[in-house]
Amino acid sequence: xxxxxxxxxxxEKDVTVRGLEAIKxxxxxxxxxxxxxxxxxxxxxxxxxxxxxILADRDTVETQSDEILRDADKEDVCLLxxxxxxxxxxxxDIVLRARARKIPTRVIHNASIMNAxxxxxxxxxxxxxxxxxxxxxxxxxxxxxxxxxxxxxDLGLHTLVLLDIKVKEQSDENxxxxxxxxxxxxxxxxxxxxxxxxxxxxxxxxGILDPDKTLAIALSRVGGGDxxxxxxxxxxxxxxxxxxxxxxxxxxxxxIVGRRLHHLEVEYAEDFAINRNTWRAVAQDVYGCSLx
Amino acid sequence: xxxxxxxxxxxEKDVTVRGLEAIKxxxxxxxxxxxxxxxxxxxxxxxxxxxxxILADRDTVETQSDEILRDADKEDVCLLxxxxxxxxxxxxDIVLRARARKIPTRVIHNASIMNAxxxxxxxxxxxxxxxxxxxxxxxxxxxxxxxxxxxxxDLGLHTLVLLDIKVKEQSDENxxxxxxxxxxxxxxxxxxxxxxxxxxxxxxxxGILDPDKTLAIALSRVGGGDxxxxxxxxxxxxxxxxxxxxxxxxxxxxxIVGRRLHHLEVEYAEDFAINRNTWRAVAQDVYGCSLx
Numbered sequence: 001x002x003x004x005x006x007x008x009x010x011x012e013k014d015v016t017v018r019g020l021e022a023i024k025x026x027x028x029x030x031x032x033x034x035x036x037x038x039x040x041x042x043x044x045x046x047x048x049x050x051x052x053x054i055l056a057d058r059d060t061v062e063t064q065s066d067e068i069l070r071d072a073d074k075e076d077v078c079l080l081x082x083x084x085x086x087x088x089x090x091x092x093d094i095v096l097r098a099r100a101r102k103i104p105t106r107v108i109h110n111a112s113i114m115n116a117x118x119x120x121x122x123x124x125x126x127x128x129x130x131x132x133x134x135x136x137x138x139x140x141x142x143x144x145x146x147x148x149x150x151x152x153x154d155l156g157l158h159t160l161v162l163l164d165i166k167v168k169e170q171s172d173e174n175x176x177x178x179x180x181x182x183x184x185x186x187x188x189x190x191x192x193x194x195x196x197x198x199x200x201x202x203x204x205x206x207g208i209l210d211p212d213k214t215l216a217i218a219l220s221r222v223g224g225g226d227x228x229x230x231x232x233x234x235x236x237x238x239x240x241x242x243x244x245x246x247x248x249x250x251x252x253x254x255x256i257v258g259r260r261l262h263h264l265e266v267e268y269a270e271d272f273a274i275n276r277n278t279w280r281a282v283a284q285d286v287y288g289c290s291l292x
Numbered sequence: 293x294x295x296x297x298x299x300x301x302x303x304e305k306d307v308t309v310r311g312l313e314a315i316k317x318x319x320x321x322x323x324x325x326x327x328x329x330x331x332x333x334x335x336x337x338x339x340x341x342x343x344x345x346i347l348a349d350r351d352t353v354e355t356q357s358d359e360i361l362r363d364a365d366k367e368d369v370c371l372l373x374x375x376x377x378x379x380x381x382x383x384x385d386i387v388l389r390a391r392a393r394k395i396p397t398r399v400i401h402n403a404s405i406m407n408a409x410x411x412x413x414x415x416x417x418x419x420x421x422x423x424x425x426x427x428x429x430x431x432x433x434x435x436x437x438x439x440x441x442x443x444x445x446d447l448g449l450h451t452l453v454l455l456d457i458k459v460k461e462q463s464d465e466n467x468x469x470x471x472x473x474x475x476x477x478x479x480x481x482x483x484x485x486x487x488x489x490x491x492x493x494x495x496x497x498x499g500i501l502d503p504d505k506t507l508a509i510a511l512s513r514v515g516g517g518d519x520x521x522x523x524x525x526x527x528x529x530x531x532x533x534x535x536x537x538x539x540x541x542x543x544x545x546x547x548i549v550g551r552r553l554h555h556l557e558v559e560y561a562e563d564f565a566i567n568r569n570t571w572r573a574v575a576q577d578v579y580g581c582s583l584x
Contacts, residue, residue: 006403008308008401008402009401013309013310013313014309014310014401015308016300016305016306016307016308016309016402017304017305017306017307017308017312018305018306020309021305084403084407084408084410085410086407086408086410086411086416092413092556092560096559096560104518107411107515109300109301109306109403109407109408109411110300110308110402110403111376111401111402111403111404112407114406114407115378115404115406115407116376116378116401118376118377118378119378119399119401121384124378124406125421125423125424128421129417129418129419129447129449130416130417130419131417151447155421155443157420157421222401223399223400223401225398226398264384267388268384268387268388271391
């Protein structure tokens with residue numbers, strides 16, 4: 001059997017009981033590499049599972065799936081991924097390859113940011129399509145996310161924005177010299193994300209991302225308990241000027257709040273507000289929520 | 293500490309390790325009542341946890357939250373819910389009450405249909421807002437879901453449709469006589485859901501739910517393994533005429549496929565098709581997907 005097992009959002013204990021049993025049954029355990037950077041160290045997972053773990057970066061999963069799937073028709077093999085196997089990034093490709101080789105496959109689901117974003121107090125029913133925001137460079141500022149946010153905003157819907165990660169990047173020099181030396185991983189911070197959003201708003205000017213009139217909620221390590229989870233709510237400007245440490249450890253996600261905002265959503269998320277007065281005032285005056 | 297713990301989608305082993313540890317630490321364990329009907333029996337959960345479980349129907353959770361939260365500032369108490377605590381239905385109310393009483397609260401997330409729907413092969417990025425479909429009666433056919441599906445369809449997005457459940461219903465006679473005798477729970481089947489959708493299409497005529505030209509995917513018990521999980525893909529007409537047993541056990545969900553359909557989504561979901569030829573033909577001719 002080939003298992004793809006979601007590890008959830010925070011640490012080694014977020015795996016399900018079924019997932020843990022499957023891992024323990026496996027002859028080989030692969031871990032999608034940035035997982036360990038994101039959450040817990042490989043050796044901590046190994047100790048918890050009582051198993052050796054083979055790191056596999058995204059490239060390996062895509063290009064060396066034959067090796068991962070080797071003998072999976074005769075013994076159990078698993079691939080561990082952060083969140084859910086069909087969360088923000090999908091693993092359909094390796095499942096299709098397993099199918100083609102008639103290897104039985106089982107997916108073990110878990111929480112992903114796509115549903116755990118509900119922890120913000122915003123109703124999942126009120127979300128439109130999810131978008132990704134990549135690191136801008138001087139010359140490359142892809143802005144198709146703006147059209148998607150606008151489509152959602154026009155319907156009054158919230159938008160979950162997933163922020164970029166860069167892993168296994170090489171410096172220009174190392175790349176030129178063919179040295180496989182990688183830069184430390186980079187995660188987009190909330191202030192940077194807001195800056196990029198506002199930059200595109202300035203260019204496109206549809207008026208959907210107003211620094212003082214658009215509410216947003218930042219999330220990291222959802223479900224990780226008070227020591228890890230951070231949820232911060234405010235206007236775009238407040239989020240921009242809030243100290244970067246206050247957002248906790250990566251990965252970060254951001255929700256752009258839509259106009260169909262309900263007063264219960266406002267009330268719940270108020271607990272996460274940088275400034276409760278601004279939060280309520282904008283919800284009332286700009287979004288038209290009736291609050292007590 | 294007051295815990296709200298997601299149980300995931302299938303059976304007792306879908307709880308996370310962290311969730312199981314929390315349950316074992318609790319002085320009282322409440323289970324939202326229809327949970328046990330949906331997935332596994334209460335006694336099976338009790339055996340697995342080594343704990344007595346107190347059933348709490350949705351009303352109890354809403355109206356008797358004081359009893360549930362009793363002493364939760366001094367000892368651990370938990371409420372178990374199917375899927376994720378902030379999944380399709382939310383438990384924000386009891387969290388707000390806990391907060392007001394300064395009871396520390398922790399949510400333990402899990403998979404819900406809102407993210408596990410990715411098992412269909414459709415990309416979560418391509419989903420718009422989620423809708424609910426309730427049982428129609430002769431005189432009550434609420435159709436606001438149609439506007440939401442149309443909003444999604446106009447953007448080319450998929451729509452997840454959650455199908456109604458009726459639990460603790462009384463017959464007219466029992467209601468009139470004040471007898472607390474309840475009818476067996478009812479779950480909307482896929483064929484009934486499709487019939488209702490097409491009925492409203494006939495009235496509203498926006499052309500978004502064509503029996504032979506709209507593709508859809510039915511899901512139940514996602515992640516439950518081959519013995520439980522069912523995913524069935526086809527045109528609305530095919531789903532309507534497919535034997536009801538083929539959809540497996542409740543809860544059922546249905547995805548209306550949007551025009552932004554990608555050929556990899558078609559290819560992945562083809563494995564679930566009632567008729568592969570129709571599936572591919574409609575994807576190609578109506579949705580404009582280029583397939584090999």
